[in-house]
Amino acid sequence: MDKHYTDDSLALHTDLYQINMSEAYWADGMHNRKAVFELFFRKLPFGNGYALFAGLERVLDYLKNFKFTESDLKYLHEELGYKEDFIAYLRTIRFTGTVYSVVEGELVFQNEALIRVEAPLVEAQLIETALLNIVNYQTLIATKASRIKQIVKKEKVMEFGTRRAQEMDAAIWGTRAAYIGGLEATSNVRAGKKFGIPVAGTHAHSMVQAYKDEYEAFRAYAKRHKNCVFLVDTYDTLKSGLPIAIKVAQELGDQINFQGIRLDSGDIAFLSKEARKMLDAAGFPDAEVVVSNDLDEYTILNLKAQGARVDAWGIGTKLITAYDQPALGAVYKLVAIENENGEMEDTIKISGTAEKVTTPGLKNVYRIIDRENGKSEGDYIAMQDEDPASEERLKMFHPVHTFVSKFVTNFDAVNIHQKVIENGEVIYDNPSLKEMQLYGIQNMELLWDEYKRSLNPEEYPVDLSQKCWDNKMKNIQEVRQAVHDYIGD
Numbered sequence: 123m124d125k126h127y128t129d130d131s132l133a134l135h136t137d138l139y140q141i142n143m144s145e146a147y148w149a150d151g152m153h154n155r156k157a158v159f160e161l162f163f164r165k166l167p168f169g170n171g172y173a174l175f176a177g178l179e180r181v182l183d184y185l186k187n188f189k190f191t192e193s194d195l196k197y198l199h200e201e202l203g204y205k206e207d208f209i210a211y212l213r214t215i216r217f218t219g220t221v222y223s224v225v226e227g228e229l230v231f232q233n234e235a236l237i238r239v240e241a242p243l244v245e246a247q248l249i250e251t252a253l254l255n256i257v258n259y260q261t262l263i264a265t266k267a268s269r270i271k272q273i274v275k276k277e278k279v280m281e282f283g284t285r286r287a288q289e290m291d292a293a294i295w296g297t298r299a300a301y302i303g304g305l306e307a308t309s310n311v312r313a314g315k316k317f318g319i320p321v322a323g324t325h326a327h328s329m330v331q332a333y334k335d336e337y338e339a340f341r342a343y344a345k346r347h348k349n350c351v352f353l354v355d356t357y358d359t360l361k362s363g364l365p366i367a368i369k370v371a372q373e374l375g376d377q378i379n380f381q382g383i384r385l386d387s388g389d390i391a392f393l394s395k396e397a398r399k400m401l402d403a404a405g406f407p408d409a410e411v412v413v414s415n416d417l418d419e420y421t422i423l424n425l426k427a428q429g430a431r432v433d434a435w436g437i438g439t440k441l442i443t444a445y446d447q448p449a450l451g452a453v454y455k456l457v458a459i460e461n462e463n464g465e466m467e468d469t470i471k472i473s474g475t476a477e478k479v480t481t482p483g484l485k486n487v488y489r490i491i492d493r494e495n496g497k498s499e500g501d502y503i504a505m506q507d508e509d510p511a512s513e514e515r516l517k518m519f520h521p522v523h524t525f526v527s528k529f530v531t532n533f534d535a536v537n538i539h540q541k542v543i544e545n546g547e548v549i550y551d552n553p554s555l556k557e558m559q560l561y562g563i564q565n566m567e568l569l570w571d572e573y574k575r576s577l578n579p580e581e582y583p584v585d586l587s588q589k590c591w592d593n594k595m596k597n598i599q600e601v602r603q604a605v606h607d608y609i610g611d
């Protein structure tokens with residue numbers, strides 16, 4: 123291809139098969155049938171006991187602006203050979219559906235819809251890839267950040283990962299997600315400008331190398347910056363870096379605000395304790411020990427167990443790339459579609475693995491909260507015509523291991539979704555990122571500690587109502603029967 127097409131929309135940020143399926147629907151006159159898709163994941167990431175949802179703001183922006191531009195259409199026609207009549211149809215497409223979603227900072231679990239899309243079939247189909255792309259990554263990083271914050275607890279955590287992220291988009295949106303997940307600041311200045319995330323930073327080894335000498339480097343930095351954190355491990359942390367940082371701080375006194383030192387190599391437990399002693403002895407009890415170097419929740423937990431004296435953590439690679447699990451496997455499945463007579467019909471995807479069989483039909487997800495202790499008993503998926511809030515005594519049972527069950531009384535059943543788009547109009551006002559972060563932190567109070575521990579947490583119940591479970595079994599039976607009739611065995 124020698125032509126250049128302007129990259130001026132996100133409508134083609136999709137897989138080719140979505141366009142091919144859309145063409146078939148359109149040619150068959152099925153394109154405007156109402157379809158209902160649910161976006162959900164089957165397995166929590168990092169072996170964690172919960173995930174933290176993020177990505178809605180970008181999803182809304184994408185859907186609001188969904189349209190094939192002339193350069194998109196030209197490319198589809200000229201390079202990929204789609205015919206003029208289909209191109210003319212694509213030109214008219216906007217997103218006109220209705221979307222229900224959990225909000226950013228919401229706790230979410232396996233096998234429950236994070237987003238439900240009700241839209242003409244073609245529209246709902248074309249947006250699948252982008253929605254998964256956005257939500258999978260942002261939810262993954264928000265969850266990783268929340269996991270880290272659960273271990274760190276009160277010290278400050280800074281996101282340092284831009285240089286290691288999977289390209290620029292991942293750095294920017296990952297930083298945003300990490301902030302929702304509870305981090306305090308980022309080193310990425312563009313993320314500060316774009317999202318209002320607090321920015322923070324120290325300096326690199328290159329500055330010490332450029333001046334050759336730590337004393338010269340720290341003084342030069344201090345000349346232009348009142349707030350100073352000196353990186354002390356370029357040559358010898360205990361013999362030169364730390365003593366020189368202290369010397370410069372003593373010489374400059376009130377002219378600077380000596381915030382502390384950063385360690386980026388060596389034995390962080392040992393060095394942080396030594397640094398604390400030296401800073402205290404020199405009269406700087408408020409100077410902080412900042413550490414970085416390939417950290418994640420596991421090293422942090424270990425360092426804490428060794429008694430490391432750390433006031434702030436800088437975390438890059440392992441957070442922004444979700445190093446130990448680089449993808450969340452959320453999927454987008456059709457659960458109902460309008461038939462020729464205008465009635466909604468359930469659809470199901472069968473699998474040999476019980477957990478992978480989809481749950482058909484129009485449903486709502488409720489968080490069942492014990493009124494006495496304010497803790498969540500689990501999530502409860504019910505058909506749309508059910509109202510669990512009106513029940514006195516709710517039976518909750520595991521959807522696969524059905525013998526695992528309990529009865530719940532004196533509870534609130536809170537629908538976890540909000541309508542965010544109605545007939546193509548965005549009707550949801552995004553809160554500030556800080557509010558999303560606070561919402562996430564506040565949400566954690568709903569969970570018992572056994573779901574929050576980072577290692578081998580208890581499985582949080584995501585149960586089906588009896589009606590929903592019966593409906594799923596009926597659908598499985600019907601599909602089995604249909605396959606049987608077709609094969610004729």
Ligand SMILES: Nc1ncnc2c1ncn2[C@@H]1O[C@H](COP(=O)(O)OP(=O)(O)OP(=O)(O)O)[C@@H](O)[C@H]1O
Nearest residue numbers: 386387388389390391392415416417421424425428
């Ligand atoms: N006391 C400690 N206990 C457990 N892990 C630690 C401790 N101190 C540092 N670490 C971690 O061990 C790893 C050490 O990395 P590495 O082997 O590359 O050494 P380094 O100190 O970075 O050396 P270099 O001088 O080459 O930079 C990092 O991930 C760091 O976070």
Ligand SMILES: O=P(O)(O)OC[C@H]1O[C@H](OP(=O)(O)OP(=O)(O)O)[C@H](O)[C@@H]1O
Nearest residue numbers: 282326327386414415416417437438439
């Ligand atoms: O270790 P991470 O969690 O990924 O955090 C980011 C890393 O980026 C910097 O190192 P780099 O060697 O790139 O530059 P520097 O000279 O500033 O240390 C910094 O010192 C951290 O070690």
Ligand SMILES: O=C(O)c1cccnc1
Nearest residue numbers: 282309322323324325436
């Ligand atoms: O400001 C820092 O110390 C910083 C920023 C990015 C990566 N590593 C360190």
